Amino acid sequence: MTTPDTNPSLREGSGAMFDGIAHRYDLVNRVISLGIDQSWRKKTVRALELKPGARVLDLATGTADLAIMIARQHPHVSLVGVDPSAKMLEVGQKKLDAEQLAERIELHVGDAQRLDFPDRSFDGVSIAFGIRNVPDRLQGLREMARVTKAGGRIAILELSEPRGGLLGPLARFHVHSVVPAVGALLSGAKEYHYLQKSIAAFPSARRFESLMREAGLHVVASTALTFGVCHLYVGEPIV
Secondary structure, eight states, X not given: OOOTXXXXXXXXXXXXXXXXXXXXXXXXXHHHTTTTHHHHHHHHHHHHOOOTTOEEEXXXXXXXXXXXXXXXXXXXXXXXXXXXXXXXXXXXXXXXHXXXXXXXXXXXXXXXXXXXXXXXXXXXXXXXXXXXXXXXXXXXXHHHHHHEEEEEEEEEEEEOOOOSSTTHHHHHHIIIIIHHHHHHHHHSSSHHHHHHHHHHHSOOXXXXXXXXXXXXXXXXXXXXXXXXXXXXXXXXXXX
């Protein structure tokens, strides 16, 4: 019998893993981030510097939170959302229908490491809380650079390990203890223990910036948010 430990489709961070928590994903995000995740997303939208008529690719779109925010703030922009979890996209599609945004936002199951789009297809690319789960991050970044037009922005929002400052210990306690406990309580799943582990294993800002450059991106900005609990990286393809 195949179990989560032996089935590669259920590896930690996979689309199948997120299928299991799709029904509670939005609620848990709001609670464990104390609602601050929405302000982080707003900063991500601004960083894209989109113009009317732009076409945007939102990777790891999940339940389409970021895609919806982009569409609301930019009424003349169209989007494509890609995620490996079909059930997360099902939740996202219901939200698009309720918001009457289905004509402007397309959702597709897909892999950030192998994007099914031609070169220079998008004016901007975003990914929120998803690059951490891409097995080959360098390849994922290369794909983002490939599909982005010259002068277009790539905005990467990702959780990070708080490393310093007076409130660093409190922030680390939240990430290491509160996040997995509350996440498991609300979702009835153990996946939020993976969240804490994956945050701790994610490279430092300096190392990730180096990875962006190796992938063919010019690092426009790298900003620590909320005592270093989150980082916003902004890049442009070198063409």
